[in-house]
Amino acid sequence: MQQDLAHGQPPHQGVIRIGLDAVDAVREALLARRSGGPVAIVADQAVVGLAGRIGHGLQGVGIDARLCTMVADERSKSLDTVGSLASQLLAHGVTRAGVVVAVGGGIVGDTAGFLAATYMRGVRCIQVPTTLLAMVDAAIGGKSAVNVVLRDGSLAKNAVGAFAMPELVVCDPSALNTLPPREMQCGLAECVKHALLADAGLADWLAAHAMAVVGKDSAAIAELVARAAAVKVAIVDRDPTERGDRALLNLGHTYAHAIEARHDDCVKHGEAVAIGLVAAMTVASRLGRIGHAQVEALQALLERLGLPTRLQDVVGAPDPAATLRRCMDLDKKRAGRGLVLVLPQGPIGAGLVESPPEDAVMAGWSAVGAV
Numbered sequence: 001m002q003q004d005l006a007h008g009q010p011p012h013q014g015v016i017r018i019g020l021d022a023v024d025a026v027r028e029a030l031l032a033r034r035s036g037g038p039v040a041i042v043a044d045q046a047v048v049g050l051a052g053r054i055g056h057g058l059q060g061v062g063i064d065a066r067l068c069t070m071v072a073d074e075r076s077k078s079l080d081t082v083g084s085l086a087s088q089l090l091a092h093g094v095t096r097a098g099v100v101v102a103v104g105g106g107i108v109g110d111t112a113g114f115l116a117a118t119y120m121r122g123v124r125c126i127q128v129p130t131t132l133l134a135m136v137d138a139a140i141g142g143k144s145a146v147n148v149v150l151r152d153g154s155l156a157k158n159a160v161g162a163f164a165m166p167e168l169v170v171c172d173p174s175a176l177n178t179l180p181p182r183e184m185q186c187g188l189a190e191c192v193k194h195a196l197l198a199d200a201g202l203a204d205w206l207a208a209h210a211m212a213v214v215g216k217d218s219a220a221i222a223e224l225v226a227r228a229a230a231v232k233v234a235i236v237d238r239d240p241t242e243r244g245d246r247a248l249l250n251l252g253h254t255y256a257h258a259i260e261a262r263h264d265d266c267v268k269h270g271e272a273v274a275i276g277l278v279a280a281m282t283v284a285s286r287l288g289r290i291g292h293a294q295v296e297a298l299q300a301l302l303e304r305l306g307l308p309t310r311l312q313d314v315v316g317a318p319d320p321a322a323t324l325r326r327c328m329d330l331d332k333k334r335a336g337r338g339l340v341l342v343l344p345q346g347p348i349g350a351g352l353v354e355s356p357p358e359d360a361v362m363a364g365w366s367a368v369g370a371v
């Protein structure tokens with residue numbers, strides 16, 4: 001299956017191309033619209049093989065491609081890395097008419113996206129996401145950012161960034177062939193979130209095709225990416241600069257951020273999101289926004305996909321519920337207002353709830369095993 005999703009509003013428009021070979025798709029795009037001077041391929045070291053093949057594909061048609069690699073960890077998603085990459089681009093002679101091709105997961109996509117948005121005040125950008133999470137989430141929407149180290153050594157995540165739409169996002173299912181299973185599952189958690197937000201049939205489809213998706217069947221991945229990406233595209237197109245509906249994408253994330261703040265040594269973001277979805281659904285059920293059967297259906301789907309539904313599934317000794325509850329206020333402080341949760345409403349969809357009742361918030365923690 002091959003599919004194009006149009007994305008954004010003029011003049012900030014892009015295309016998400018799903019189901020094509022990445023080498024062919026990048027070469028065709030750059031042949032259709034030539035770059036002025038060398039193209040910079042900024043790649044995760046973990047996918048240097050794919051990045052090299054993309055580079056050879058370009059060299060084969062006479063396009064000068066230069067490879068720069070980076071390590072994909074949150075400490076490398078930094079202004080220092082952007083500076084070092086910019087210095088390499090200058091040395092390679094990449095001009096204002098050049099192109100940055102990002103090949104990697106969300107860390108490389110965010111870093112290279114920010115580089116493209118700011119290098120010589122902005123150059124063209126093509127994203128080649130290599131994680132499921134980046135295909136359905138991070139590479140879509142034109143948001144890029146890097147982290148900043150605070151005085152106490154901790155990281156202020158995504159503290160410096162820019163909005164700049166990539167002209168093309170290439171989602172090649174075979175790019176996931178080398179992705180470790182746990183990273184694959186983290187992407188699946190975001191797909192489940194998108195199903196709950198806006199695709200009534202996607203949860204059932206995921207349950208029916210779980211084996212094919214986990215086994216990285218190309219056709220199943222292409223269909224999943226097309227459906228899950230379409231949910232994000234629709235939300236972002238309604239709210240490109242994050243003033244309203246885009247907040248819905250935070251479904252499950254207020255709980256997830258608290259879990260990550262306390263247990264980031266053993267929990268990955270997608271796993272925290274899966275647990276956070278169960279907590280948020282439980283709160284919604286307590287408030288009569290959804291039926292309890294929906295919470296049970298979500299738990300069954302997450303388990304089928306190999307995702308955790310309780311803290312104990314991934315954390316040996318979870319922090320007490322009261323400690324985790326206090327951590328939710330970190331998000332609140334950042335937003336400068338009371339606790340706001342994104343909560344499902346009815347069979348599909350969600351809305352923002354300001355200052356939800358405290359007993360319902362704690363019921364969410366209790367449902368995922370915090371005492």
Ligand SMILES: NC(=O)c1ccc[n+]([C@@H]2O[C@H](COP(=O)([O-])OP(=O)(O)OC[C@H]3O[C@@H](n4cnc5c(N)ncnc54)[C@H](O)[C@@H]3O)[C@@H](O)[C@H]2O)c1
Nearest residue numbers: 046072105106107108130131133134137138143175178179
């Ligand atoms: N810009 C946005 O709108 C947005 C949205 C969501 C998340 N993000 C950001 O995305 C980042 C997380 O992205 P992610 O989950 O893709 O993580 P990631 O980029 O860290 O990749 C996860 C791990 O998989 C490895 N990897 C990537 N592709 C691989 C492949 N094909 N084969 C083998 N290994 C591979 C990486 O080296 C890394 O170790 C975070 O920094 C987050 O802030 C941004």
